[in-house]
Amino acid sequence: MLETVSATDLDLTNAAKMGDRLLPLLDTLRETDPIHWNKQAQSWVITRHEDIKEALSGRLPISNQRFATVSLSAIPVEEWPEKLPTLVKYGPYHITNMDAPQHTRMRALLTRAFGRPVVEAMRPFAQAAVAELMRELRENDGVEFAELALALPGRVILKLLGLPDELYPRLRVWANDVMVGLGTAHPEAEWVIAADRAFGEITEYCQVQINERRASPPRPDDFISSLVYAKNGQDGLSDEEIIAVLHVAVIAGHDTTANSMTLGVAALARQPQAWAYMRAHPERILDSVLEIMRYSAMSTAQTRSVAADFEWHGKQIKKGDAMLLMVAAGNRDPRMYAQPQVMDLNRRNDESLTFAPGLHHCIGHLLAKMQLTEFFGALVREFAGAEILNDEVAFAPILVFRAILSLRMRFQPYAGA
Numbered sequence: 001m002l003e004t005v006s007a008t009d010l011d012l013t014n015a016a017k018m019g020d021r022l023l024p025l026l027d028t029l030r031e032t033d034p035i036h037w038n039k040q041a042q043s044w045v046i047t048r049h050e051d052i053k054e055a056l057s058g059r060l061p062i063s064n065q066r067f068a069t070v071s072l073s074a075i076p077v078e079e080w081p082e083k084l085p086t087l088v089k090y091g092p093y094h095i096t097n098m099d100a101p102q103h104t105r106m107r108a109l110l111t112r113a114f115g116r117p118v119v120e121a122m123r124p125f126a127q128a129a130v131a132e133l134m135r136e137l138r139e140n141d142g143v144e145f146a147e148l149a150l151a152l153p154g155r156v157i158l159k160l161l162g163l164p165d166e167l168y169p170r171l172r173v174w175a176n177d178v179m180v181g182l183g184t185a186h187p188e189a190e191w192v193i194a195a196d197r198a199f200g201e202i203t204e205y206c207q208v209q210i211n212e213r214r215a216s217p218p219r220p221d222d223f224i225s226s227l228v229y230a231k232n233g234q235d236g237l238s239d240e241e242i243i244a245v246l247h248v249a250v251i252a253g254h255d256t257t258a259n260s261m262t263l264g265v266a267a268l269a270r271q272p273q274a275w276a277y278m279r280a281h282p283e284r285i286l287d288s289v290l291e292i293m294r295y296s297a298m299s300t301a302q303t304r305s306v307a308a309d310f311e312w313h314g315k316q317i318k319k320g321d322a323m324l325l326m327v328a329a330g331n332r333d334p335r336m337y338a339q340p341q342v343m344d345l346n347r348r349n350d351e352s353l354t355f356a357p358g359l360h361h362c363i364g365h366l367l368a369k370m371q372l373t374e375f376f377g378a379l380v381r382e383f384a385g386a387e388i389l390n391d392e393v394a395f396a397p398i399l400v401f402r403a404i405l406s407l408r409m410r411f412q413p414y415a416g417a
Contacts, residue, residue, distance in 0.1 A: 012041040012324065013186055015300075016397040023297055026329035027341075035315045041186060043322040044306075044315075047329035049336040049353065051313070052302075055325050056358035061308035062323060063099050064360065071097075071182050071303070074189040083193055086200040093244030095363065096252075099307075103359065109237055110245065110363055113226035118160075119366045121221035125159050126152070126371050130378045137411045138382070142389055146262045146407040150175075153257035153371055157250055160223045160367075162209050171254065174198040178251045183400040199247050206246045210239055223249075249364065256298065257368050259403045261375055263296035264289075266393065266407060267343060268379075269386040277345050279380040288345045289372045290352060295343040297328035299354045301400045327353045328402070383411045 010025050011017065018025065029036055030047035038045045046052055055062050071091075072084060080088050091097060095106045129152050137143060154168050154175075181187055181195025209224050218229040227242045237245070268275045278288050293299070302325040309319050317323075330353045332340040337347070355362040362368070389408035396403035 010038060010040075010045075012038055012043070012045070012399055013184070014397070015184070015399040015402070016395045019393070019395045022300070022402075023328060023332065026326055027332055030326075030329045030333060035313050037315075038324075041322070041324065043303075043324045044317060045324050045326060047326045047333075049330040049333035049351070052325045052327065052330040052353055053351075053357065055304065055323070056302070056353075056356055056360060058100065058359045060312070061306065061310055061319075062304045063307040064097055064103070064304065065099060065307075066097065066303055066305035066322065072192055074187055074192055083189075084196040086203060087192075087196045090199065090203070090240060090244045090247060093241045094248055095245065096248055096360070100359070105232070105235065106241070107363065108232045109230045109235065110227070112220075113223060113230055113245075114363045114366065115226075116366060117221055118223050118226060119370050122156060122160060122367070123370055123374070126156050126374050129155050130374050133375070134378050134382045138413065142408055142410050144406065145265060145409040146258075146404050149261040149265075150254070150258040152261070152375065153254050156257075156367075156371060157254050160253075161206065161246065161250070162212075162222070162224060163205060167205070170201065171250070174202055175251050175255050179255055179396070179398050179401065179403070183398040202247055202250055203243050206243055207239070210242055253364050253367060255403065256401055257371050259401055260293055260296070260298045260368070260372055262404045262407055263298050263402060264292040264372075264376065265379070265386060265409065266388060266404065267292060267296045269388050269409065271343055272385050274343055274345055275380055275385055278376065281345075282377060282381075284345065285373045285377045286369060287347075287349070289369065289376055290349040290354070291343060291345050291347050292376070293354045293372075294331045294337075294347075294349055294352050296402075297331065298402050299331075299356075299400075300328045300402050301326050302356060302360075303400065324399075327356070382413070384414045385412045386410065387412070 010029065015022065026047055029045065034046065034048040034051060036045045046055060054060060072080065072087065075083055095103060098106060133148060133152055136148060150172065154171050155165060158165060158167055158171065177194040177198040181191040210228060213225045213228040219225040227237055227245060230237055304323040304325060306317050306319055306321040306323060310317050334340055336351055355365045387410045389410060390406060393407060394405045396405050
């Protein structure tokens with residue numbers, strides 16, 4: 001039964017307040033008004049799987065160049081150079097803000113840097129970090145799992161970039177400032193300024209690493225070296241383009257994986273039969289992880305800007321309008337998935353929207369899948385289940401990726417272990 005939804009219920013500017021209630025509200029919207037104008041967010045909200053897939057395909061006049069209409073709209077354009085100098089300089093080079101042909105060129109150059117050799121070179125480090133996490137879960141009767149989960153991809157990202165572990169506290173600040181500033185529907189001006197400041201600090205650290213790699217022979221298993229020496233014919237990446245890639249890698253590669261871990265563990269704790277299934281079927285670990293990601297809806301929305309007027313399913317979409325492609329709703333569309341509100345680890349997820357199929361398919365998906373399969377595989381081997389200790393689960397004020405702020409948990413070892 002669909003939950004009744006009103007305009008005041010679906011306040012996409014306050015994702016923290018909606019929490020888990022966001023998902024059934026989106027289910028209702030998908031069936032009643034799938035191309036919906038949301039007054040609070042001042043955005044078109046798209047909820048059907050087929051429509052989101054079409055929007056991601058590049059066949060509609062929908063653009064990734066959304067700085068003016070979405071990301072930085074809280075600050076007048078004439079104030080950007082003074083208040084947002086890093087985003088003004090590097091934002092146009094973020095691959096997440098590009099359309100073809102610039103996007104096509106960047107993807108061609110980045111494919112090797114984000115490829116399997118680099119990811120596999122990181123696997124032993126990730127396995128050691130997972131083993132350390134399992135030890136902490138064994139040795140403590142109750143843990144703040146949301147905080148522990150952040151450390152695994154945080155350490156992996158720092159290792160990937162050749163940065164010291166000691167930077168992890170700064171990484172946490174950077175990630176929080178950027179996600180709140182740029183991952184919220186129409187953020188406050190000070191949030192965007194904090195995001196710019198975070199990117200400025202990241203830039204300082206990464207420029208040192210780029211200079212070192214340019215002075216050294218190429219290393220195919222080193223991420224920054226792969227960026228520095230990436231070639232497509234005679235074409236290569238400038239320092240500005242490499243730094244923009246590192247901006248995205250530091251933030252998206254950290255928070256999204258940690259959020260998937262936390263939401264996934266919470267889902268498994270509530271469904272012990274799924275936990276037992278994963279332990280019994282280690283050969284299906286990747287399929288299980290993909291279903292956990294679909295079900296727990298970490299990837300909530302993709303923001304876009306409308307590049308030209310067009311009509312879509314009877315709605316008049318205007319140039320300059322903002323758009324929210326609600327991946328979480330598309331991944332729960334009954335036209336695509338039987339019993340979509342059920343976590344079914346036997347399910348195939350070839351049509352999942354989690355990693356944004358199409359032109360902007362997540363370029364770091366191999367790194368995310370490697371870490372998540374290592375983590376969940378170890379978790380179900382080590383423990384028989386888990387208990388959530390929070391009375392309520394609080395969510396971060398971020399729309400594009402759902403994030404649990406606090407998840408107190410107790411993990412249950414196997415009998416006799």
